[in-house]
Amino acid sequence: MDRRMFLQTFGAGVASLSLPAFASPAPSCKIIGIGAAGCNLATALRASNILDRAGAALSYVCIDLGPHALEFVDIANDACPALAPIKTLMLAPVRAGGRVNAARAACLHHRAILAELLAGSDMVVLLAGLGGGSGSGVTPILSRLARDAGVVTVAAVVTPFAFEGVRNRRADAVMNRLQREADLAMAFSNEEWFNRFNGDTPMFDVFDALDRHIANQLHAVMSRLNTPRSRAGFTFAPDCQSV
Numbered sequence: 001m002d003r004r005m006f007l008q009t010f011g012a013g014v015a016s017l018s019l020p021a022f023a024s025p026a027p028s029c030k031i032i033g034i035g036a037a038g039c040n041l042a043t044a045l046r047a048s049n050i051l052d053r054a055g056a057a058l059s060y061v062c063i064d065l066g067p068h069a070l071e072f073v074d075i076a077n078d079a080c081p082a083l084a085p086i087k088t089l090m091l092a093p094v095r096a097g098g099r100v101n102a103a104r105a106a107c108l109h110h111r112a113i114l115a116e117l118l119a120g121s122d123m124v125v126l127l128a129g130l131g132g133g134s135g136s137g138v139t140p141i142l143s144r145l146a147r148d149a150g151v152v153t154v155a156a157v158v159t160p161f162a163f164e165g166v167r168n169r170r171a172d173a174v175m176n177r178l179q180r181e182a183d184l185a186m187a188f189s190n191e192e193w194f195n196r197f198n199g200d201t202p203m204f205d206v207f208d209a210l211d212r213h214i215a216n217q218l219h220a221v222m223s224r225l226n227t228p229r230s231r232a233g234f235t236f237a238p239d240c241q242s243v
């Protein structure tokens with residue numbers, strides 16, 4: 001496995017960040033799940049409580065172009081009423097169904113609502129699966145809007161399985177964009193992750209373990225961002241041994 005693939009698989013990212021000093025000792029961080037995979041991830045992160053220890057004031061939002069993924073978020077909200085509810089935002093009542101351009105258009109159409117959503121946050125974490133329509137179309141635009149608003153932007157995305165074919169090329173192109181548009185872009189390859197398990201492990205458990213891995217990597221990033229020493233800029237190299 002080459003170095004790039006290694007980093008992409010196990011929590012990509014070696015990045016030097018120059019960050020503003022946060023005004024508050026507990027910076028506000030909005031976790032935004034986009035598309036089906038992003039909504040699943042946001043729901044899993046909230047349920048895991050792993051990020052609660054990162055020293056930020058967290059709030060959660062899920063965005064999709066149709067109601068399907070958002071209905072699951074509502075079910076998760078109802079299942080854990082003790083946790084802060086995840087807000088939902090439907091950008092357009094259409095199913096992007098792999099159409100990145102439809103997702104981009106919906107995103108641009110709702111630009112003002114998205115800018116309002118980002119306002120007041122010190123940091124955003126964008127979660128999505130790349131290769132489909134919604135996550136691939138919305139995430140880079142949201143990332144750009146957040147950076148333009150001076151919000152520290154971390155993107156944590158999953159990339160497709162090899163058998164998903166053309167989705168991989170699309171995911172690569174979006175990842176390249178995200179590396180420019182986000183302060184830190186972390187990619188987690190579904191393909192590489194699943195290859196680490198033998199065929200006896202139930203698929204659900206493998207996805208679950210990836211959710212936890214991403215939560216732990218984000219916890220490491222957010223904890224570093226919240227320490228005063230690191231705000232002037234730091235190099236993030238994830239601890240790959242802790243997977």
Ligand SMILES: Nc1nc2c(ncn2[C@@H]2O[C@H](COP(=O)(O)OP(=O)(O)OP(=O)(O)O)[C@@H](O)[C@H]2O)c(=O)[nH]1
Pocket residue numbers: 034035036037038040041065095096097098099128129130131132133134135136158159160161164167190207210
């Ligand atoms: N790890 C993980 N990967 C997922 C999950 N759901 C989908 N994926 C991956 O994410 C990619 C994008 O899929 P979706 O999130 O369903 O796509 P979308 O952004 O909703 O896009 P459209 O439905 O086409 O608008 C897929 O090709 C899968 O590889 C999930 O729950 N966990």
Ligand SMILES: [Mg+2]
Pocket residue numbers: 035036069097132134
């Ligand atoms: Mg979808």
